[in-house]
Amino acid sequence: MRKRSEGPRDPLRVAADHARERLDADVEAQIAPGTRERIHEAWLERYDFEAPRDAADVIDGVARALQRGVVHVGHPGYFGPYHPSVHPAGVAASTLAAAFNPQLAVRSHARAAAAIEDHTLAFFLRALGWDPTSAGAHFTNGGSEANTEALLVALGARFPETREGGLTALDGPPLVYASAEAHRGLEKSVRVLGLGSRALRRVPVDAHLRMDVTALATMVAEDRARGAQPFAVVGTAGTTSSGAIDPLDEVATFASRTGLRFHVDAAWAGALLVSPSHRSWLVGIERADSVTFDAHKWLQAPLVAGMLFVRERALLHQTFGVEGPYMPRRRAVDPDLFETSLSWSRRALGLPLFAIMASVGRAGLTELVERAIALGDELRAALTAAGFTILRPSPLPVVCFTHAALKAGSLDVHEVARRVARSGASWLSPTTLSTGEEVLRASVSGHRTRSSDVARLVEVLVRAVRD
Numbered sequence: 001m002r003k004r005s006e007g008p009r010d011p012l013r014v015a016a017d018h019a020r021e022r023l024d025a026d027v028e029a030q031i032a033p034g035t036r037e038r039i040h041e042a043w044l045e046r047y048d049f050e051a052p053r054d055a056a057d058v059i060d061g062v063a064r065a066l067q068r069g070v071v072h073v074g075h076p077g078y079f080g081p082y083h084p085s086v087h088p089a090g091v092a093a094s095t096l097a098a099a100f101n102p103q104l105a106v107r108s109h110a111r112a113a114a115a116i117e118d119h120t121l122a123f124f125l126r127a128l129g130w131d132p133t134s135a136g137a138h139f140t141n142g143g144s145e146a147n148t149e150a151l152l153v154a155l156g157a158r159f160p161e162t163r164e165g166g167l168t169a170l171d172g173p174p175l176v177y178a179s180a181e182a183h184r185g186l187e188k189s190v191r192v193l194g195l196g197s198r199a200l201r202r203v204p205v206d207a208h209l210r211m212d213v214t215a216l217a218t219m220v221a222e223d224r225a226r227g228a229q230p231f232a233v234v235g236t237a238g239t240t241s242s243g244a245i246d247p248l249d250e251v252a253t254f255a256s257r258t259g260l261r262f263h264v265d266a267a268w269a270g271a272l273l274v275s276p277s278h279r280s281w282l283v284g285i286e287r288a289d290s291v292t293f294d295a296h297k298w299l300q301a302p303l304v305a306g307m308l309f310v311r312e313r314a315l316l317h318q319t320f321g322v323e324g325p326y327m328p329r330r331r332a333v334d335p336d337l338f339e340t341s342l343s344w345s346r347r348a349l350g351l352p353l354f355a356i357m358a359s360v361g362r363a364g365l366t367e368l369v370e371r372a373i374a375l376g377d378e379l380r381a382a383l384t385a386a387g388f389t390i391l392r393p394s395p396l397p398v399v400c401f402t403h404a405a406l407k408a409g410s411l412d413v414h415e416v417a418r419r420v421a422r423s424g425a426s427w428l429s430p431t432t433l434s435t436g437e438e439v440l441r442a443s444v445s446g447h448r449t450r451s452s453d454v455a456r457l458v459e460v461l462v463r464a465v466r467d
């Protein structure tokens with residue numbers, strides 16, 4: 001208990017003490033379903049917001065609730081989809097972004113924060129092989145928002161008349177193509193843009209779940225013949241379910257030959273850009289008109305640190321530029337972020353990534369990516385040796401797999417995942433592929449995960465399918 005004489009505690013210090021991850025804890029606190037909800041309800045009932053409470057006590061309570069009530073993605077045994085353990089420099093910089101609260105809508109209001117973000121973004125523009133003086137980039141509230149923005153940019157670039165006239169300016173329905181395995185957020189994107197979900201045309205995939213470019217060509221030709229207006233194709237570099245990388249170079253060639261805009265969703269596997277020995281897996285990405293990449297997937301940034309890269313910077317202002325009575329008219333050469341992106345007020349989302357990159361350096365980033373890839377290979381080998389079957393293999397550190405015990409029907413992937421979570425030692429999640437296959441999926445994205453954690457996951461899985 002705290003002594004009265006110590007005076008009020010600083011809530012920031014209390015938060016900092018709790019923010020150090022408890023690596024000795026279970027990946028997911030072992031509380032029976034149902035009981036967990038009752039615990040949260042009982043605790044929350046104490047907060048009716050009527051009387052004020054000591055802020056440090058409140059923060060202490062929130063931290064304890066989080067400890068028992070969230071999946072600990074920072075645990076080395078966490079093999080869930082793409083949420084990394086966060087780097088302490090990222091947590092600290094995120095706190096600074098909240099504390100200084102720079103308003104990035106207008107550069108002159110937050111020059112240092114804007115400069116830090118631009119400097120960080122330029123690193124990735126160069127990694128893409130693009131010229132930071134002519135390409136545009138900004139942070140987004142995640143990959144899904146970046147994809148939505150990219151499709152709006154593509155629509156206006158292909159059909160400039162839609163910027164003022166909307167979709168009624170077109171003779172036929174505008175269509176976007178993405179593989180059957182592409183992220184489902186794209187369905188929201190086309191609805192948000194007013195295109196309707198049918199405007200997202202799902203292209204069949206090959207045996208490795210990569211976009212079939214011959215099928216794409218047939219679909220585009222048929223759609224054009226019936227009067228539709230294909231305008232963009234989205235290639236995925238690292239699908240969320242299985243880590244498939246579409247043949248980006250082939251898609252780029254097809255897009256440029258047929259007048260489609262080419263966007264690459266590299267939300268997760270864009271991290272390969274920092275690995276000299278694996279960058280070639282993304283060949284063709286440099287030919288895209290725009291690219292999505294999330295630093296909160298593989299680069300240890302806290303949620304959210306999405307990024308959108310656009311090869312022709314002027315398109316951003318043409319897409320998002322506005323003139324308001326209370327915003328001074330600006331020159332298009334140096335527009336503010338509120339005029340070049342969907343958000344208006346903006347948090348300094350790039351500060352954590354800057355702090356992480358500066359702390360670990362290029363070699364540290366490369367190691368982060370390469371270690372995960374090596375552990376993914378180890379995981380595939382260990383699962384195979386233990387009698388599991390790898391499905392639709394990708395070279396990336398995400399593994400889809402099944403087991404004979406699952407085919408028997410008495411056990412399903414959800415039950416296996418629950419048993420793994422109940423071990424407290426490991427955590428993974430099932431997924432359903434576009435082929436209809438229900439599979440177990442383990443991905444390596446935590447920087448603390450080592451060979452021993454991979455071995456433990458396989459042990460836990462062996463017990464889960466046997467018992």
Ligand SMILES: *Cc1c(COP(=O)(O)O)cnc(C)c1O
Binds near residue numbers: 082185236239
């Ligand atoms: C995670 C992911 C998304 C969605 O990004 P958010 O940051 O969750 O909005 C989109 N596409 C791919 C390939 C992803 O891995």
